[in-house]
Amino acid sequence: MYRMIAILLILFVFTTSAIFFPTAVVIWFFTYPFDRNLHWLHLFTCFWASLYIWVFPPWQVDITGKQHINNKQTYIIVSNHQSLVDILVAFTLFTHFKWVSKAELFNIPFIGWNMYLNRYVRLKRGKGNSIRSMYKACEKHLKRGSSVYLFPEGTRSPTGRVRPFKEGAFVLSKRLNIPILPIVINGSKNAVPKNSLNFHGNSHVTMEVLKPFFPDDDVSVRDLRDEVRAAIVSRVVEEQNAVKSDGRQAADR
Numbered sequence: 001m002y003r004m005i006a007i008l009l010i011l012f013v014f015t016t017s018a019i020f021f022p023t024a025v026v027i028w029f030f031t032y033p034f035d036r037n038l039h040w041l042h043l044f045t046c047f048w049a050s051l052y053i054w055v056f057p058p059w060q061v062d063i064t065g066k067q068h069i070n071n072k073q074t075y076i077i078v079s080n081h082q083s084l085v086d087i088l089v090a091f092t093l094f095t096h097f098k099w100v101s102k103a104e105l106f107n108i109p110f111i112g113w114n115m116y117l118n119r120y121v122r123l124k125r126g127k128g129n130s131i132r133s134m135y136k137a138c139e140k141h142l143k144r145g146s147s148v149y150l151f152p153e154g155t156r157s158p159t160g161r162v163r164p165f166k167e168g169a170f171v172l173s174k175r176l177n178i179p180i181l182p183i184v185i186n187g188s189k190n191a192v193p194k195n196s197l198n199f200h201g202n203s204h205v206t207m208e209v210l211k212p213f214f215p216d217d218d219v220s221v222r223d224l225r226d227e228v229r230a231a232i233v234s235r236v237v238e239e240q241n242a243v244k245s246d247g248r249q250a251a252d253r
Contacts, residue, residue: 007077013052016094017110020048024114037146038118039096045118049091058202059191061089065209069095071182074147076138076169079183080162080232081151085191089207090149098141100134100150121148125155135168142176152225160189160238162229170215170225179212182228184235208235 024044031040053061069075074179077097087099099120106122116171121137124130138148152165173180184207191203213228233239 009052009056012055014110016051017048017114018051020044020050021110021114024048024117028117035143037096037141041118042096042098043094045114046091046094048114049162050094053088053092059085059205059207060203061207063092063207064208065211068209068211069093071095073212074145074178075181076142076178077099077147077149077181077183078165078169078216078228078232079149079185080236081153081156081188081205082160082185083156083191085188085203085205086151086185089185089188089205093207093209095147097147097149098138099204100138100148103130108170110195126234126240131168135172138172142172142178147181148172152229159234160184161242162233162236165225165229167221167225170221170228173213173215173224174221177215179214180224180228181212182210182232184208184210184232186235187236189238 024041028038032038035041053059059183075097079090087101098118099115100123101115101120103122103124106120111154117139119141120134121134121141122130122226123134138150141148150169152169153163154166157163169180172178185205186208187203187205191205210231213224213231215224
C-alpha cells in the first residue's frame, strides 16, 4: 500500500508540474523586466512546492521562529538536511532565496527547468570547478540582494544526526558581511529516508527559524561555523536522543 501511495504522489507531482511550468514561464516573461531578482517567480515556486505539502495529509509541517526573518535583509540560510522533503518544507517559508542544489535536480523535467528559470545555483559534487562556480554565483546573488539557501552538510544524513559543516557558507558570510540564518528541520527523515522514494507513513515535520548570526570581526570563519552548527545540533531530535542514550550508558557503567 505504501508503495502505491508513493507512486500516486509521484504521478500527481509530474502532472501538476506539467501545468505549473508553463505558468512559471508566463510569470517570468511578464515580471523579469522589473523584477531582475525574480521575486515573483520564486513566490510562485513556493506555492508550487508547498502545494504538495498541503494536499498530502500524512505530511504535517509546523513552522516557528518566522519573526526572526527580516524580509528586507539578505541572508545566507543554512539548515540540517535529513531528506528530500526538506526542499519542499523550506519553500513553505515563502521568503525569497536562491537554492544551492545538486546539478542532477536541474535535469528533472518541468521542476528542474523551473530551477533554471529561477536562476538557482547548480553544484556538481566533487568537482572543484563547479564548487568555485557555485560560490561565485552565490556571491553574485547575495550582492544583488537575494538570499541563498544551502545545506552545509553537503548531503542528507542517513541517521538524522548532523554531519560536519563545510565552511563555504561561512566564508561568504565573513567576506560579504551577511548574516547567517540557521534553520532546524526535524521529522523529515521519516517522511522520505535517504536512498528511498517510498511513502513511510505519517510524518510531523517541524521547521524552526533561529536568530541570525552576524559575522563579527573578532569571530573566525571556523568559529562562526561551529557556533551555528552547535545551535542547530542543540535542537535536532536525533542529537538530543543520542545525548540521552550516552548519558544512560555512562550511568550503567
